[in-house]
Amino acid sequence: MQRLQPCKHLYSSSSSRSIWLLFSAVQTTQQFYYSWHHQHQYNHAEYHCLLGKVSAKFRTSFNIGNIRQGKSREEKLTNNKDENSITHDLFSETIYAMASGFSSSCAVSVIRVSGSRAMEVVKRMTRLDSKQLETRRAYYCSLYDPVSKNSSNIALNAVPIDKILLLFFKGPNSFTGEDVIEIHCHGSKAVISHIMKALGTEGIGFRPADPGEFTKRAFLNRKMDLTEVEGLSDLIHAQTEQQRVQALKQLNGELSHVVTNWKREMLNCVAHVTAFIDFGDDNGLEESVIYRERILPSVKKLASELKYYLDISKNRLGERLREGRGIRCALLGAPNAGKSSLLNVLAEQDIAIVSDHAGTTRDVVEVQLDLKGWPVTIADTAGLREHTDISSDTEVGKHQLIEIEGMKRAIKKAREADIVIIVLDSENYAVTPQEMFEFCMRKLSEYDLPDSSDSSHTPRTSNHAQKIFLVQNKIDSRNSSAQHMLQKILDIPLFAISCKTKEGVDQFIDHLCKTVENIFTGKDDQFFSKDIGHQQAEHALLITRERHRASFSKTLACLERALQENDQIEIAAEHIRQAHKALCEVTGDVDFEEILDVVFKEFCIGK
Numbered sequence: 001m002q003r004l005q006p007c008k009h010l011y012s013s014s015s016s017r018s019i020w021l022l023f024s025a026v027q028t029t030q031q032f033y034y035s036w037h038h039q040h041q042y043n044h045a046e047y048h049c050l051l052g053k054v055s056a057k058f059r060t061s062f063n064i065g066n067i068r069q070g071k072s073r074e075e076k077l078t079n080n081k082d083e084n085s086i087t088h089d090l091f092s093e094t095i096y097a098m099a100s101g102f103s104s105s106c107a108v109s110v111i112r113v114s115g116s117r118a119m120e121v122v123k124r125m126t127r128l129d130s131k132q133l134e135t136r137r138a139y140y141c142s143l144y145d146p147v148s149k150n151s152s153n154i155a156l157n158a159v160p161i162d163k164i165l166l167l168f169f170k171g172p173n174s175f176t177g178e179d180v181i182e183i184h185c186h187g188s189k190a191v192i193s194h195i196m197k198a199l200g201t202e203g204i205g206f207r208p209a210d211p212g213e214f215t216k217r218a219f220l221n222r223k224m225d226l227t228e229v230e231g232l233s234d235l236i237h238a239q240t241e242q243q244r245v246q247a248l249k250q251l252n253g254e255l256s257h258v259v260t261n262w263k264r265e266m267l268n269c270v271a272h273v274t275a276f277i278d279f280g281d282d283n284g285l286e287e288s289v290i291y292r293e294r295i296l297p298s299v300k301k302l303a304s305e306l307k308y309y310l311d312i313s314k315n316r317l318g319e320r321l322r323e324g325r326g327i328r329c330a331l332l333g334a335p336n337a338g339k340s341s342l343l344n345v346l347a348e349q350d351i352a353i354v355s356d357h358a359g360t361t362r363d364v365v366e367v368q369l370d371l372k373g374w375p376v377t378i379a380d381t382a383g384l385r386e387h388t389d390i391s392s393d394t395e396v397g398k399h400q401l402i403e404i405e406g407m408k409r410a411i412k413k414a415r416e417a418d419i420v421i422i423v424l425d426s427e428n429y430a431v432t433p434q435e436m437f438e439f440c441m442r443k444l445s446e447y448d449l450p451d452s453s454d455s456s457h458t459p460r461t462s463n464h465a466q467k468i469f470l471v472q473n474k475i476d477s478r479n480s481s482a483q484h485m486l487q488k489i490l491d492i493p494l495f496a497i498s499c500k501t502k503e504g505v506d507q508f509i510d511h512l513c514k515t516v517e518n519i520f521t522g523k524d525d526q527f528f529s530k531d532i533g534h535q536q537a538e539h540a541l542l543i544t545r546e547r548h549r550a551s552f553s554k555t556l557a558c559l560e561r562a563l564q565e566n567d568q569i570e571i572a573a574e575h576i577r578q579a580h581k582a583l584c585e586v587t588g589d590v591d592f593e594e595i596l597d598v599v600f601k602e603f604c605i606g607k
């Protein structure tokens with residue numbers, strides 16, 4: 001049997017192997033040997049002998065001095081202070097910040113203190129007995145200026161700052177994993193600034209928290225993984241109902257759960273290979289059998305699951321929901337058709353300039369709306385019309401060039417949109433609604449594809465799903481007669497409305513809301529293939545960031561390389577290890593300061 005030299009270099013070269021990895025691997029190897037034992041009818045003595053060998057081998061193979069996982073992140077960070085400037089002295093200081101929002105005055109505000117010396121608040125700023133203090137209980141008491149460290153009691157004649165509710169959370173069963181004190185005080189500026197000043201005085205010596213520092217401590221103390229941290233950040237910033245739902249799912253670990261299962265399965269495969277490399281020959285195990293029966297099916301399944309998640313999230317609906325860009329709609333039509341008027345009606349405010357001068361809107365004007373909890377971006381655009389014989393030498397020609405540039409931008413915007421709303425003018429005799437509709441459709445199909453390297457929007461592909469709505473405006477006008485009304489064209493939804501009297505507007509908005517909801521929930525087969533239902537659409541919304549997608553793609557590429565290795569199981573195992581590492585970036589189980597910086601900079605102070 002031809003194979004590479006076994007695993008020593010595979011493990012010893014890796015400086016970030018962990019005890020946790022070791023135990024998982026030993027555990028999975030146990031499962032492997034149990035199943036192997038069943039197949040090969042080993043007796044118990046033989047089985048335990050094998051398992052002992054594997055465990056011992058794992059212990060020596062892993063570079064335990066440099067482990068990360070398994071130890072708390074805190075320990076790792078304390079050991080590597082110089083490498084990790086981000087967390088330098090992070091745990092030695094007790095921090096404080098306002099946890100509730102900043103407002104000039106409100107009924108109650110919350111100030112949070114976290115760290116090993118948090119109890120000093122109780123000892124030196126209240127008359128409560130710190131030794132008797134129960135965790136997770138609220139105490140109603142007076143809060144005083146801090147007494148010096150050596151004085152045992154608040155003086156009898158001390159003047160209180162405020163009457164407060166004090167809560168104590170004993171670490172590690174707290175949000176940060178450290179001792180936490182919450183002060184619920186009255187929300188006036190005077191009370192808050194007095195308490196904040198008292199906590200920062202030299203005597204008590206706490207430090208104001210950096211933005212997101214409480215959550216960073218929670219992450220480093222393994223209270224939450226990186227996807228949950230992101231979920232929390234999204235929940236704090238959620239503007240619409242559906243953003244809240246999405247954020248809460250991530251905070252509750254839905255993405256984390258999927259990723260953790262994949263990671264476990266990958267470790268399982270690696271453990272099988274390692275056990276085989278070290279002991280397979282001794283026990284008559286065949287490399288090709290292990291590869292075919294154990295590695296190949298697992299890796300195939302993992303690869304197809306990753307591919308599925310990447311495929312269904314191609315439209316980046318998860319990111320778009322989280323970021324608030326949502327579904328992109330563009331208003332397209334002739335000058336003066338009422339596009340800007342419709343934008344203002346939808347936004348319920350005067351965002352775009354409206355006038356009876358044809359060609360009022362020159363550039364794209366965008367507004368983000370919340371349609372029943374789903375975010376939507378609507379773009380008002382310059383009016384479209386035919387142009388002939390333009391000369392840049394004349395004043396008129398110069399104006400026309402500007403208008404043409406506006407039209408180009410309008411069509412580009414419409415091409416990128418998920419929904420194009422063609423606004424037709426019932427008053428316009430020069431061009432019939434039917435002609436205008438055909439003109440817009442021609443422009444939509446003629447225009448060059450936008451630059452797909454611009455990652456700010458979904459790259460348009462040849463099968464870019466797009467919906468067209470027709471809106472015939474100004475039905476209130478006395479000039480609008482039956483002959484100027486558009487007849488229904490195929491199955492394109494057609495709405496007759498008046499931006500002036502609001503007639504028909506509600507039906508149009510209802511239809512728009514329903515369409516947007518159907519897209520996000522997988523009921524629209526233009527955006528998801530027909531067999532993709534509600535559950536798959538929910539899966540698609542799990543990927544909320546480009547960094548998730550990038551790690552998934554990297555993981556898939558490693559797994560595909562592993563699949564090409566045929567019977568070379570040591571090489572396949574190394575690819576699987578790389579896949580595991582790529583996936584660890586999603587949950588934050590690797591050393592990668594830049595990612596932490598990106599994630600935590602989204603946070604506000606006090607969280």
Ligand SMILES: Nc1nc2c(ncn2[C@@H]2O[C@H](COP(=O)(O)OP(=O)(O)OP(=O)(O)O)[C@@H](O)[C@H]2O)c(=O)[nH]1
Nearest residue numbers: 335336337338339340341355359360361383499500
């Ligand atoms: N009677 C009537 N007039 C309308 C209605 N909607 C818009 N208008 C008028 O039509 C004119 C053009 O409206 P806009 O909203 O500026 O049209 P537009 O399509 O944005 O025009 P451009 O920016 O030039 O492309 C304005 O005078 C509006 O008051 C409507 O429903 N009924």
Ligand SMILES: [Mg+2]
Nearest residue numbers: 339340360361
């Ligand atoms: Mg306009």
